[in-house]
Amino acid sequence: MVQESSAVEQAIVRALRDNLERIQRTSDELHHAVNDVVSACSSNKPSNALPPLLRAQTSAAALEASFEVLLRFITGSLQTGSHSPLESQIADLVGKFSAEPPAAPQRPQPAPPEPMASTVDVQPAVEEPVTSEFELPTEPETLPLMEPTAAAVASEPESEGEFDVNRLTSEEQELHRRANRVAKVSMQDIKMLRPEQVRLGRQNKDLCIRLKDDIEKAHREYDRRFKPIMDHPVDYFYRWMVEILAEGDAHALGDYPYAMPARHH
Structure with a gap:
């Protein structure tokens, strides 16, 4: 019985967490819509207040529906009455998955070292002397002088x-x-x-x-x-x-x- 209650509570907590972001977003939209209504009230044209009023009404209705669904879910889950066999099996499965710790990851076994190949003596390549086809001139370059007029x-x-x-x-x-x-x-x-x-x-x-x-x-x-x-x-x-x-x-x-x-x- 204790295990069943714990599983139900975990399911309720997950449901609340999953819907929290959506409820917060809808609440922000309602807050902005109300501010727009307040700003529109200072205008000389009453028609300017219609769009923010509609947005505020829609956001308020969405919040009301979300709260009603969550309220019914929580109250129904916490009732102490008898449960059907299917609900009991679901509670048992949830408890097993939550109670069992995750298996520790297994490290791969190191591969046995492979024998190193025997070193082969490599004879260094003998570079042949490069013969140049061109010979540098032995005579120094003469500097021509400019002949004066x-x-x-x-x-x-x-x-x-x-x-x-x-x-x-x-x-x-x-x-x-x-x-x-x-x-x-x-x-x-x-x-x-x-x-x-x-x-x-x-x-x-x-x-x-x-x-x-x-x-x-x-x-x-x-x-x-x-x-x-x-x-x-x-x-x-x-x-x-x-x-x-x-x-x-x-x-x-x-x-x-x-x-x-x-x-x-």
């Missing part, structure tokens, strides 16, 4: 001996390449930015005076970057001024404001 050669001072860039160290040769390129780009920029001043400077042979600010700015940068080779007997800055700004006429520069190193030939 006749006017530039005539205006540069001369001294005895011959200057060969290829006899310098690799670092100095790289500085000469960069200096040649930077000087050329600087003169091209001045010609592109000041085309009218360059034309007038060639015409009046006063390029160094007319473009003084641009030339000084470019020469300061040139001197800062290539100071280690400024004493070498080659002046790329002057040569590209003659080639680009003066179009080969060294006299169009006017008075060149920078000292040029002695040129060896």
